Amino acid sequence: MSLVKVEKLGKSYNSQTKVLKDISFEVGSGEFVSIIGPSGAGKSTLLRCINRMVEIDEGKVIFDDLDVGSLNKKELRKMRTNIGMIFQHYNLVPRLSVIENVLHGRLGYKTTLQGVFNKFTEAEKEHAFFLLKKLGIEDHAYKRCDQLSGGQQQRVGIARSLIQEPKIVLCDEPIASLDPNASKVIMDYLKSITMELNITCIVNLHQVEIARNYSDRIIGLSKGGIVFDGPSYRLATDNTDEIYGTKTVETRKLVTV
Amino acid sequence: MNEKVMRNHRKRQTIIFSIIIIVLTYLSSDITNFNIIHGIATLPEAVKWIFSNLFINGETLERLPKILEKLAETILMSIAATTTATVVSIFLGIMGSKTTGTSTALGMFARFVASIARNIPVVAWALILLLSFGQNSVTGYLALFVGSVGFLTRAFIESIDEASLSAVEALRATGATYFQIVYKAVIPQCLPQMISWILFMIETNIRSATLVGILTGTGIGYSFDLYYKTLNYNAVALVTFSIVLSVIVIELISNHIRKVIL
Ligand SMILES: Nc1ncnc2c1ncn2[C@@H]1O[C@H](COP(=O)(O)OP(=O)(O)O)[C@@H](O)[C@H]1O
Numbered sequence: 051m052s053l054v055k056v057e058k059l060g061k062s063y064n065s066q067t068k069v070l071k072d073i074s075f076e077v078g079s080g081e082f083v084s085i086i087g088p089s090g091a092g093k094s095t096l097l098r099c100i101n102r103m104v105e106i107d108e109g110k111v112i113f114d115d116l117d118v119g120s121l122n123k124k125e126l127r128k129m130r131t132n133i134g135m136i137f138q139h140y141n142l143v144p145r146l147s148v149i150e151n152v153l154h155g156r157l158g159y160k161t162t163l164q165g166v167f168n169k170f171t172e173a174e175k176e177h178a179f180f181l182l183k184k185l186g187i188e189d190h191a192y193k194r195c196d197q198l199s200g201g202q203q204q205r206v207g208i209a210r211s212l213i214q215e216p217k218i219v220l221c222d223e224p225i226a227s228l229d230p231n232a233s234k235v236i237m238d239y240l241k242s243i244t245m246e247l248n249i250t251c252i253v254n255l256h257q258v259e260i261a262r263n264y265s266d267r268i269i270g271l272s273k274g275g276i277v278f279d280g281p282s283y284r285l286a287t288d289n290t291d292e293i294y295g296t297k298t299v300e301t302r303k304l305v306t307v
Numbered sequence: 308m309n310e311k312v313m314r315n316h317r318k319r320q321t322i323i324f325s326i327i328i329i330v331l332t333y334l335s336s337d338i339t340n341f342n343i344i345h346g347i348a349t350l351p352e353a354v355k356w357i358f359s360n361l362f363i364n365g366e367t368l369e370r371l372p373k374i375l376e377k378l379a380e381t382i383l384m385s386i387a388a389t390t391t392a393t394v395v396s397i398f399l400g401i402m403g404s405k406t407t408g409t410s411t412a413l414g415m416f417a418r419f420v421a422s423i424a425r426n427i428p429v430v431a432w433a434l435i436l437l438l439s440f441g442q443n444s445v446t447g448y449l450a451l452f453v454g455s456v457g458f459l460t461r462a463f464i465e466s467i468d469e470a471s472l473s474a475v476e477a478l479r480a481t482g483a484t485y486f487q488i489v490y491k492a493v494i495p496q497c498l499p500q501m502i503s504w505i506l507f508m509i510e511t512n513i514r515s516a517t518l519v520g521i522l523t524g525t526g527i528g529y530s531f532d533l534y535y536k537t538l539n540y541n542a543v544a545l546v547t548f549s550i551v552l553s554v555i556v557i558e559l560i561s562n563h564i565r566k567v568i569l
């Protein structure tokens with residue numbers, strides 16, 4: 051059974067260029083999928099069509115049997131509580147503490163007033179600490195986020211998405227601002243936790259090797275169209291050449307570094 | 308090589324800039340019949356007059372309680388004008404910012420209001436408001452209030468936009484409502500900056516309030532005007548001294564607050 055179904059999706063920000071063209075694919079429950087492609091290929095746009103952070107122009111996105119494009123404001127909010135999102139620049143509130151940022155993930159479940167007046171239940175707070183412990187940053191719970199390293203901030207971002215108890219986590223280049231060590235830590239956490247909790251995960255990446263190592267399946271995007279969709283082991287050099295528009299091994303290495 | 312070219316370029320810019328300033332100064336003094344030489348020549352005279360007339364003596368100190376009362380009135384009015392303006396400006400600022408604005412029409416409205424309020428000087432506001440409200444403290448309060456709304460709205464818009472909150476996107480993605488996002492992400496992140504602007508506004512308003520008070524006949528400005536017109540220069544000196552002292556004290560306090568919060 052598929053959790054996300056994208057049908058003939060098309061998107062353009064202005065009349066001149068189409069950012070996404072005729073995109074169709076399905077993602078099953080529990081899958082770990084990487085979307086790879088050069089910058090400007092439309093990866094971020096595609097990811098944001100799934101939770102409608104950008105409006106869908108053509109075609110359909112079905113999430114959990116809901117037609118994402120036709121939801122009203124309230125239904126959209128409700129749907130978004132089931133979708134976690136992780137960003138390249140972590141997108142935390144830097145001056146607030148780690149625990150406050152994590153609890154932001156619960157706002158979607160609250161009325162405006164409950165949210166504004168910090169009405170978080172004991173269970174929610176315990177859950178937050180449980181996640182921080184799992185991610186190895188419980189010692190930093192009361193520190194301000196701008197005092198943490200990039201890798202630690204991204205772990206706060208992961209905790210904020212997981213406390214939503216989502217069915218899927220969308221990750222937009224989660225390791226693009228991190229050094230190789232921190233990148234490995236983040237990818238390991240993403241992989242192990244989503245597997246343990248049976249959460250579907252779609253990760254935008256531009257490093258082919260990392261995509262191959264971690265994901266069950268890879269979708270290759272180039273100039274707004276899908277040029278590869280299959281199990282990671284089937285991704286061959288020919289495919290990456292097509293995705294990145296490169297011919298020689300040397301130039302491909304440049305792109306993937 | 309490149310650096311040398313750049314340095315030469317800098318040098319040329321500095322020279323051109325200096326020439327422009329000199330020419331502008333000359334032209335403007337010529338047009339307004341203001342003679343710089345004459346101005347400088349009379350300066351020692353003016354200083355001498357100030358020192359021989361504007362001093363505080365024992366007799367004027369008797370007026371101190373009355374002056375302090377007026378001073379307190381002025382300071383409290385400045386603070387009240389600032390705090391009420393803050394409330395209005397927070398709404399206008401959120402409407403006018405690109406990060407948090409909900410519609411372009413509202414945003415334009417907010418920036419338009421701010422621009423009008425800011426670009427008319429506080430003294431002009433006082434004169435305009437005098438016509439409809441007459442000589443009383445309401446007029447002074449309103450003049451300061453309007454000027455503060457203009458300035459603070461602009462400052463808040465910039466604070467919010469500068470913080471360029473990527474967290475707004477993240478909270479939207481969790482399903483948070485608009486007010487939750489403003490209250491949990493935007494305000495906490497911008498608060499220190501905003502408080503800093505509010506303190507600055509209080510300082511500015513205390514200075515302006517003196518001038519506005521002369522026009523509206525209220526507060527310390529009224530005392531100043533009264534003693535000035537009755538040629539009681541010693542009392543004028545005491546009033547001036549107390550204003551300067553209070554502005555310095557307020558500045559010290561707000562600098563301290565800034566250091567703690569930023
Ligand atoms: N908000 C936007 N307004 C206009 N154009 C955009 C916007 N966001 C992205 N684009 C354009 O859409 C194309 C795809 O961008 P994006 O989805 O960010 O690609 P990727 O994430 O693969 O780098 C780019 O050409 C980019 O300039």
Ligand SMILES: [Mg+2]
Nearest residue numbers: 093094095223
């Ligand atoms: Mg991107």
